[in-house]
Amino acid sequence: xxxxxxxxxxxxxxxxxxxxxxxxxxxxxxxxxxxxxxxxxxxxxxxxxxxxxxxxxxxxxxxxxxxxxxxxxxxxxxxxxxxxxxxxxxxxxxxxxxxxxxxxxxxxxxxxxxxxxxxxxxxxxxxxxxxxxxxxxxxxxxxxxxxxxxxxxxxxxxxxxxxxxxxxxxxxxxxxxxxxxxxxxxxxxxxxxxxxxxxxxxxxxxxxxxxxxxxxxxxxxxxxxxxxxxxxxxxxxxxxxxxxxxxxxxxxxxxxxxxxxxxxxxxxxxxxxxxxxxxxxxxxxxxxxxxxxxxxxxxxxxxxxxxxxxxxxxxxxxxxxxxxxxxxxxxxxxxxxxxxxxxxxxxxxxxxxxxxxxxxxxxxxxxxxxxxxxxxxxxxxxxxxxxxxxxxxxxxxxxxxxxxxxxxxxxxxxxxxxxxxxxxxxxxxxxxxxxxxxxxxxxxxxxxxxxxxxxxxxxxxxxxxxxxxxxxxxxxxxxxxxxxxxxxxxxxxxxxxxxxxxxxxxxxxxxxxxxxxxxxxxxxxxxxxxxxxxxxxxxxxxxxxxxxxxxxxxxxxxxxxxxxxx
Amino acid sequence: xxxxxxxxxxxxxxxxxxxxxxxxxxxxxxxxxxxxxxxxxxxxxxxxxxxxxxxxxxxxxxxxxxxxxxxxxxxxxxxxxxxxxxxxxxxxxxxxxxxxxxxxxxxxxxxxxxxxxxxxxxxxxxxxxxxxxxxxxxxxxxxxxxxxxxxxxxxxxxxxxxxxxxxxxxxxxxxxxxxxxxxxxxxxxxxxxxxxxxxxxxxxxxxxxxxxxxxxxxxxxxxxxxxxxxxxxxxxxxxxxxxxxxxxxxxxxxxxxxxxxxxxxxxxxxxxxxxxxxxxxxxxxxxxxxxxxxxxxxxxxxxxxxxxxxxxxxxxxxxxxxxxxxxxxxxxxxxxxxxxxxxxxxxxxxxxxxxxxxxxxxxxxxxxxx
Numbered sequence: 028x029x030x031x032x033x034x035x036x037x038x039x040x041x042x043x044x045x046x047x048x049x050x051x052x053x054x055x056x057x058x059x060x061x062x063x064x065x066x067x068x069x070x071x072x073x074x075x076x077x078x079x080x081x082x083x084x085x086x087x088x089x090x091x092x093x094x095x096x097x098x099x100x101x102x103x104x105x106x107x108x109x110x111x112x113x114x115x116x117x118x119x120x121x122x123x124x125x126x127x128x129x130x131x132x133x134x135x136x137x138x139x140x141x142x143x144x145x146x147x148x149x150x151x152x153x154x155x156x157x158x159x160x161x162x163x164x165x166x167x168x169x170x171x172x173x174x175x176x177x178x179x180x181x182x183x184x185x186x187x188x189x190x191x192x193x194x195x196x197x198x199x200x201x202x203x204x205x206x207x208x209x210x211x212x213x214x215x216x217x218x219x220x221x222x223x224x225x226x227x228x229x230x231x232x233x234x235x236x237x238x239x240x241x242x243x244x245x246x247x248x249x250x251x252x253x254x255x256x257x258x259x260x261x262x263x264x265x266x267x268x269x270x271x272x273x274x275x276x277x278x279x280x281x282x283x284x285x286x287x288x289x290x291x292x293x294x295x296x297x298x299x300x301x302x303x304x305x306x307x308x309x310x311x312x313x314x315x316x317x318x319x320x321x322x323x324x325x326x327x328x329x330x331x332x333x334x335x336x337x338x339x340x341x342x343x344x345x346x347x348x349x350x351x352x353x354x355x356x357x358x359x360x361x362x363x364x365x366x367x368x369x370x371x372x373x374x375x376x377x378x379x380x381x382x383x384x385x386x387x388x389x390x391x392x393x394x395x396x397x398x399x400x401x402x403x404x405x406x407x408x409x410x411x412x413x414x415x416x417x418x419x420x421x422x423x424x425x426x427x428x429x430x431x432x433x434x435x436x437x438x439x440x441x442x443x444x445x446x447x448x449x450x451x452x453x454x455x456x457x458x459x460x461x462x463x464x465x466x467x468x469x470x471x472x473x474x475x476x477x478x479x480x481x482x483x484x485x486x487x488x489x490x491x492x493x494x495x496x497x498x499x500x501x502x503x504x505x506x507x508x509x510x511x512x513x514x515x516x517x518x519x520x521x522x523x524x525x526x527x528x529x530x531x532x533x534x535x536x537x538x539x540x541x542x543x544x545x546x547x548x549x550x551x552x553x554x555x556x557x558x559x560x561x562x563x564x565x566x567x568x569x570x571x572x573x574x575x576x577x578x579x580x581x582x583x584x585x586x587x588x589x590x591x592x593x
Numbered sequence: 594x595x596x597x598x599x600x601x602x603x604x605x606x607x608x609x610x611x612x613x614x615x616x617x618x619x620x621x622x623x624x625x626x627x628x629x630x631x632x633x634x635x636x637x638x639x640x641x642x643x644x645x646x647x648x649x650x651x652x653x654x655x656x657x658x659x660x661x662x663x664x665x666x667x668x669x670x671x672x673x674x675x676x677x678x679x680x681x682x683x684x685x686x687x688x689x690x691x692x693x694x695x696x697x698x699x700x701x702x703x704x705x706x707x708x709x710x711x712x713x714x715x716x717x718x719x720x721x722x723x724x725x726x727x728x729x730x731x732x733x734x735x736x737x738x739x740x741x742x743x744x745x746x747x748x749x750x751x752x753x754x755x756x757x758x759x760x761x762x763x764x765x766x767x768x769x770x771x772x773x774x775x776x777x778x779x780x781x782x783x784x785x786x787x788x789x790x791x792x793x794x795x796x797x798x799x800x801x802x803x804x805x806x807x808x809x810x811x812x813x814x815x816x817x818x819x820x821x822x823x824x825x826x827x828x829x830x831x832x833x834x835x836x837x838x839x840x841x842x843x844x845x846x847x848x849x850x851x852x853x854x855x856x857x858x859x860x861x862x863x864x865x866x867x868x869x870x871x872x873x874x875x876x877x878x879x880x881x882x883x884x885x886x887x888x889x890x891x892x893x894x895x896x897x898x899x900x901x902x903x904x905x906x907x908x909x910x911x912x913x914x915x916x917x918x919x920x921x922x923x924x925x926x927x928x929x930x931x932x933x934x935x936x937x938x939x940x941x942x943x944x945x946x947x948x949x950x951x952x953x954x955x956x957x958x959x960x961x962x963x
Contacts, residue, residue, distance in 0.1 A: 147691035158952040162944055165691065365801075368959040435830045458815055541816055541961040549958070555660040557951060558688065
């Protein structure tokens with residue numbers, strides 16, 4: 028480190044002289060030195076930039092994105108925004124289903140969601156927490172069109188204009204010259220892009236009128252989302268499509284809530300007043316009853332509680348699940364005993380990885396010792412034997428162990444032939460922990476041998492000889508002189524093997540049976556089969572954190588400087 | 594003279610129409626399937642004849658059906674769906690439909706009617722279990738056993754409960770490492786009536802009852818996760834009996850001549866078929882739809898049964914099922930739907946498992962790990 032010494036020298040000279048030391052070009056030496064160093068740093072950064080960017084884009088960013096799913100939960104509030112808002116005031120401990128207002132909000136939310144085919148997605152999400160919600164949403168999406176159909180029929184019987192797409196368009200836009208309410212349209216744009224993930228910013232040839240959206244707020248809102256959806260998803264023209272049932276239901280509700288028509292003189296005023304006269308005598312739409320007709324599970328407080336608990340945009344639910352807990356009535360609680368599995372799997376993964384690491388050390392140490400003490404030519408030959416399995420496919424090696432270890436396999440056959448084991452009581456050596464440990468020790472052995480070998484081959488043999496000549500026994504000279512020098516190799520190999528083992532997946536899956544599988548097998552299951560990516564991300568985050576903590580502990584106890592790969 | 598002119602004009606029109614039609618379709622197509630003998634049967638029955646009709650068409654096969662749902666979801670999020678037609682089991686098709694990842698199909702518009710004019714919707718009938726699913730075959734999960742390991746003086750197993758009878762039939766069993774099918778079989782053998790199985794399984798107590806029943810043979814079970822495991826375990830003599838897909842057992846028995854026989858009792862029917870991913874560009878969508886129309890017509894579905902012992906999903910294909918293309922044996926008796934084999938069957942309950950899958954799986958895995 029010549030630069031460091033130079034800086035120190037500079038400091039020393041600072042104290043003796045009065046002015047700052049100047050470089051040849053007249054600038055202060057300190058500054059020009061800093062500049063030269065900065066240039067060097069930038070050059071170094073420039074050199075590693077391609078790799079750094081590559082790693083960031085293809086490795087760090089996707090992992091961060093995946094891990095973020097462990098807390099992300101926007102889907103509930105994006106799909107059912109109104110319902111979530113209404114549900115805030117509901118008391119889950121009351122033991123009663125929520126009131127009419129929640130069901131009305133649910134109607135509009137579910138109608139839009141089922142038009143956009145997003146309701147089943149939400150059902151799948153909530154089904155991870157409460158069994159049965161998946162089919163509840165799927166079946167209700169189909170039937171939600173029928174809610175309040177008597178009122179729509181009555182409206183259309185009263186005046187055919189309510190079935191006329193052009194009439195609706197003129198009514199809601201309030202005519203060409205009318206004041207417009209583009210704020211409402213923008214709100215709906217935002218809502219729909221939250222719901223579907225698509226871009227809704229395009230011009231749709233419709234903006235709700237200011238007057239009508241004050242008079243009929245719900246209707247204007249429902250019609251706006253209908254208009255946006257019609258133009259952007261279905262690629263149709265708003266004025267040529269009859270509005271959804273939900274728009275008409277919103278109109279019925281607006282009128283029944285006592286919209287004040289007296290001052291309204293815009294388009295369709297006459298039809299609106301007629302509708303008001305007709306609707307006034309009729310009972311209110313019973314949303315709750317309608318939903319209970321669709322499926323009685325809409326009355327189950329458990330389902331509503333799940334929706335309430337999982338309504339915030341971020342949740343700790345996946346992490347709770349990953350440590351065998353769940354969101355109960357009074358905060359987090361342990362899961363029922365017959366569903367607890369993850370803590371046990373984490374422990375098993377750590378324990379078995381340690382065992383595998385230990386058996387790798389035991390097997391690799393003598394081999395590396397031999398390799399580093401043989402003449403070059405025979406050492407190279409042995410090295411190839413070490414590397415050969417390393418170059419063979421992982422699957423092939425694992426399957427080979429299957430053939431070796433199974434009950435009708437090579438080892439059992441040999442033992443039976445030798446008469447050491449009775450034919451009826453062949454050893455069970457696979458589909459259990461033993462199988463996983465044997466197969467993984469074999470597979471990971473080269474990762475232990477290579478760093479050990481490279482460290483041992485740098486230990487000068489003269490040290491041991493010197494110890495012997497000073498009267499040490501073979502054991503003392505090994506234990507006191509040779510072994511301490513080989514520890515960095517053990518450390519490097521152990522870290523490598525342990526970290527690789529902890530994330531192993533294919534081998535435990537094939538030879539592990541039920542008692543020899545790792546946490547990674549459950550992560551893979553949740554990624555590819557159950558599609559519960561949030562839970563998989565939470566399990567993965569915990570595993571990553573565990574590895575980092577162990578690495579930190581290792582650094583504290585052994586010191587990472589003591590690790591040498593060569 | 595006038596007639597010739599008209600004829601010529603019509604021909605010219607037809608030619609341009611066909612040319613325009615062909616231009617609209619992509620000239621390569623990626624099909625996703627399961628690999629192995631099953632994919633081979635699809636290549637022979639569908640892809641090769643289709644390519645003969647459309648010269649210059651390139652067909653790429655991807656053996657990813659096993660994780661099709663997860664991969665399609667990832668592709669959708671990345672905004673780059675590279676698959677055109679995907680072979681999945683019905684329950685996965687339902688999930689893809691629920692997630693909005695598969696396109697909804699109108700059977701009468703997108704699928705060919707039967708030769709006698711029956712509409713596609715009626716021809717497939719109840720097998721159209723999801724709006725996005727185009728059924729192709731009926732397969733079953735059933736048991737095979739080693740004939741040479743049946744103890745002397747004992748009848749061959751012919752009852753699902755023989756799986757639990759380790760005294761009469763010693764030896765290991767192989768079962769799939771998931772609750773589906775195993776829970777149903779356990780309840781059936783624990784005295785639950787067939788039509789009540791799912792009602793019982795919907796309750797806490799029923800789930801526990803099934804696990805308790807499975808507990809009886811837990812020490813004798815090797816759990817499999819890949820369809821090829823049980824055939825291998827049977828061929829090695831590692832297990833006495835094991836569950837797997839009937840087509841796999843067919844190939845162990847007939848093609849590899851192993852001393853294995855089928856036990857059809859309480860076989861569970863399931864469906865496999867095609868889906869088209871949502872949001873394909875127009876030219877690729879046109880190609881996918883054109884292929885689907887061809888590959889799921891009555892004759893093509895019957896042709897597939899020449900290569901593998903899975904039942905065609907169309908009612909109109911059943912009478913056309915002939916002999917195995919290479920072995921020359923009659924295929925009908927090897928079909929899961931054959932009346933002799935289908936005396937006692939079970940139909941996979943899609944709705945039930947869509948709801949209960951996560952819950953029961955958590956319990957099942959916890960039980961397994963104990």
